[in-house]
Each structure stands twice: as C-alpha cells, then as structure tokens.
Amino acid sequence: MDVVPKWAEVILVPLISLILAAILSALVILAIGEDPVAAVNLMITGALGSTYGWGYTLYYATNFLFTGLAVSVAFHAGLFNIGGEGQAMLGGLGVALACLLVPWPHWTIALLAATLAAALFGAAWAAIPAYLQARRGSHIVITTIMFNFIAAAVLNYVLVNLMRPAGSMDPATARFPEAVHLPTLHDILGVVGIEFSKSAPANVTFLIAILACVLVWLLLWRTWLGYEIRSYGKSESAAKYAGISPFAITMIAMLISGGLAGMMAINNVMGEAERLVLNAVEGAGFIGIAVALMGRNHPFGVFLAAILFGFLYQGGAELALWTSIPRELIVVIQALIILFTGALDNMVRMPLERLFLMIRRGNA
C-alpha cells in the first residue's frame, strides 16, 4: 500500500524538491554577493521577455527534450543511461554524414534521412553497453560513462583526420549545403503572420521533439512493448517469470534510448550550427538526467522540465552576459535539482508519509 497518494507523489514531492533546490540556489547567489531577486528578474526577461529569448529557450529545450526522453525510457526499464552525451555526439556524426554525402533536393527529405541517421548512430552507440549489460553483466552505468569518453575520442579522430575540409585548421566538418537548411521558428511562424526573432536558433526540430514526446508516451503506456519495458523495470524477477526476455528488453530499451539521444543532433548540428564541431553536445546529455528526474520519467513531465532547463540555460547565459555571475551557476542549479529530486527524494517523501499517516488516522 502506498502511504502517499498518487497526486502527492507526482506533484508534491517534485515540487517541494524543486523549491528546496531553488532556495539553496538563491543562497548560493547571495553567497557570491549578488541579489537573487535581481538575478531571477534578469533571467526571466532574458529568457522569456522577447521572441529572441524564447527562441533560445525553446532551442535548448529541444535538446533537453530528446536527452530527457532518452534517459527516462531507459529508466523505465531499470537502466540508468549516463551515455546520452556520447550517443548524441555519434548522432551528430550520423547527421553530418547524411547531410554531406547525399545531395538532397529538399530539406524535408534531408530531415527524414538525417533523423534516421542520427537515431541509428545513437542507437548503435548505446547497443554495445546494452549488449555488454545483457549478456556479460557489465554495469551499464560504468560502460556508458566509458563510452562517453570513447565517443569524444572517436569524434575527435574523425573530425581531425577524416572529415575536416582540406586547408581548414578547425576540427570541424564542412558547412552543410543550403538545401538542407531547416526552417527556423521565424520562417514557420512568419507564415501565420507572427513576428518571431530571426536570429534565434529554434527550428522545426522543436515540433519533432514534441512528436517524440507523444510517441514515447504512446509506446510506454499504450503498447504491449511499453508494458513489458515498465514491468521489467519494476521487477526483473517477476518479468522473467512472466516470460519477458531480459536480453530483449534491455536491448530494445537502450536502442530506443540511444536513438532518442542521437536525434538531439538534428537540432544542434543540422538546425543550428549546420556543420559538426567538437563538443557540439555541450553537456545536454547530462542535463537529460536532471530533466528526466524532475519530470518523473513521464513524457509530459519531461516536456515541462525541458522547458524549465531551456529557461535556466538561456537565462544563465544572459546572467553571464550582464553580471559577473558565471554561467556555471546553471551547473550548480542543475546539480541541486538532481540532488533533491533524484538522490534526496526520500528526505521529502519520509516526512510527507508521516504527515499523510497522521491525516489518515485523524479521519479514521
């Protein structure tokens, strides 16, 4: 029997955790001699006060949607995928290959091909740790961490030695052709007559990310496979007894997870930079962990958390621009959110349990 009702578990626990993280963040800002209220004001105007700010907020949110969904799908199968960073890096490689090797006639076809390539490359990079976990029993957390480092080395090697255009000193690929340019929110919203900032990088990928959210929800709660994934994550032994193959579920969940992480690359590589550079992922793979934890691994929660982190990212950049607070403040806030919603969630839940027990006794 659950002592805490479902609504409290889903809303109250994360909310209190978030408030605790926010209070500590405010204390951190105070400790470095800045005014937290002014800082929050600046963040809000910088991230949400203009279509330019929104454009960046949604651009970052798109990245975090993909990596957040990636972490949560694996989490539902009881697997902690820390490898989003590496999988997204390899996804970028897939996008770059798809965009550079084939002369696409129109961006729509290119986008389909690039999405497929990104998902395939990301899934392939997740497949090895998944196989090693399922067949050889090596811990997926350690292997995915190692695969992040290996991915960085692979990408470094490929960019420096194979994909760098002749004569260029930059470890980066050539610029993608004009035909694969993705429409930005400025282009899309312009059709319906809404003025949206031209210089913000948010693009059509945001809509794909929302579609991915819906598909992941359908997969997890409306299909047989999703049911198997969730039951395997709840109890491995019970799932085995019910005839669910641990090998198949581990592989499938990690392939989907890696594919989702890889798909992040269509946003940052194809939509924004339009070429593949070193460190294109910029830590979004790790932020996916915080996003998934905050969103309680539900696609809708992940959506809200991704928007929040998009806001934090863009707001943090504005802070760094206008005050002496470094961008690393976001890393601290992210750490506190992971800590409170992920590791210290029992600290919030235990007193709540006691409270609800008291209320129930009072009613009985």
Next chain:
Amino acid sequence: MDFLTVIQLLDSTVRLATPLLLACLAGLFSERAGIFDIGLEGKMLAAAFFSAAVAALTGSVWVGLLAGIGASVALSLLHGLASITFRGNQLISGVAINFLAAGLTVLIAQDWFSQGGRTPSLMGGARFEPITLPFADALADVPFLGPVYAELISGHSILVYLAFLTVPVTWWVLFRTRFGLRLRAVGENPAAVDTAGVSVIGLRYAAVVICGVLCGIAGAYLSTALQAGFVKDMSAGRGFIALAALIFAKWRPWHALYATLLFGLFGALETRQDVITAVIGIKVQGQVLGALPYVMTVIILAGFVGKAIPPRAGGQPYVKER
C-alpha cells in the same frame, strides 16, 4: 630509445599515477563498504580548488591541504546523507556531486579571485615542492642505479610518497584489522553485520569519510603539486579513470597500484608520442592513446580478461528489518 628517456617516461608515469592511485583507493574503501561512488571526480575537483584557493590566501600549502580534505569530506558526507541515511540512489547522488563541484568551484573562484574561474599561481610555501632524497645528488653519477634513484625515486612531492605508502596501509587496514573485516562484510552482507550487533550505518559513514580524505589528498596534489594553481575542470576525467582502475584492480589495494601505474603510463605516453613511434615503428594517434584506459575498462568489465566481481551489496541501501 635511450635509458634516460625510459627514466623520464617512468618519472612522469609516477607523477600522473599518484592522483589516480589516491582516488582509486578512495573508491576502494567506499565500494568495499557497499557505497558506489561515481562522485570521485567531483570530490577531487572540489579539493583541488579549495586547497589551491586556501593555499593562495594563507601562503601555506598545509593549510590548503586541510581545506581541500575538508571540502572533499563535506561532499562525502552529502553522499552519505543521500545514500546511507535517506537510502537514495547512489549513482544519481554521485552524478549530482560531480555537477555540484564543477559549478561551485568556478563560481567561488570567480567570486574570490576574479580571474576567470582560476586561482592565482601558487609560489613558494603555497606549493608542495619536490623532495630530494638523501644522497640523490651524490649518487646521480653511479651508472644505471644513480639515475634511477636521483631522477625516478627522488624528487617527487611528499604527497607522491604518501600515496604509495597508502597502498600497504590500505591492505593492512582492510585485511588485517577488525575494522577492515567489518567494512568488507558490510559491502558483502550488511544484514550479517547488523545481526552481529555492529552498526551498518556507522561503518558505511566511516568508509565514505575515508574516501573523502583520500580524494581530498588527490585533489590537493593536482593543484598544489602537479600544477601551481587551480583551473576550471582540472580533474579532467581522472575520477572516472580511477573508477576504471578500481574495476581493473578488482577492488584490491595492490592491484590498484598496478592498474593506476598502467593508466599513468598511458597518460605519460600521450605526451611522448615520439617514443611510441620509435618503439613500435607506427604512428599511433593521440586520441587512440587517450581512449585506451576507457576501452580497456569496457573489455575488463565485459569479463573477457578475468571476471571483475564487485562487492555484492554494492549500490543497495541497507534497510533494517522490522
């Protein structure tokens, strides 16, 4: 390749292996007691910053070392609070600690020194200077043994000798004392320890604090001995390599020494690629060498080279039965 090159290579191997060794032994204590710790990286980073910062402010490297250990132990206690007291997910807690250290160090560095997230360069008494062992200069001219003694064995900072001394001490504590026996038991079968009337929580906290102290020394070594000051993200994945070495060493102290020396050698070779080219005749890419420890860990983990079996109760919070 001449003899002097070998000596130089081994010398930098020792330098680079030292922080790995300390962090690896730190992880050893924690994981033997059943607490997974992927926050080694963050603790080292926090210790590196606080030791450099306090050494810069006070001018004394010893005060700096204490500050570094203090910061690392504080993060350890946070990990303990999350994973022992509140029975949270140890992996998530470790991830959070890594981020916390990465962000806070730069934030505080900027606030204290306004030098773009670094500390001022350390000089004089604010650094750990190399120690010249007795007779090193006199013996330097003796063929073969002279250079080995003068260049390789002598001339390191005191923390290097401390790190190597920690290996037999760790072995002795874990395998020859009652505390060590209980600590290992708590990582294998906490219920049995509880039944025997020994506090599981107390032992696990003790292990986590020892882990913090060792990580603190490792971090202090990075910023006050290996380099002269703190720079952003200076632990550079060493915590994860130490974790890899720990698996490689199958959670044993002496094997930890060999594993970290091996990884130290990879690090030394990365900067001396001319040596590799001269020895095996092919040019090896730097990225390949850099990725080697990680690839090797994956292979070890997959059980292709002997099986690495972690402590059985690792990663699981202990819930007393009622």
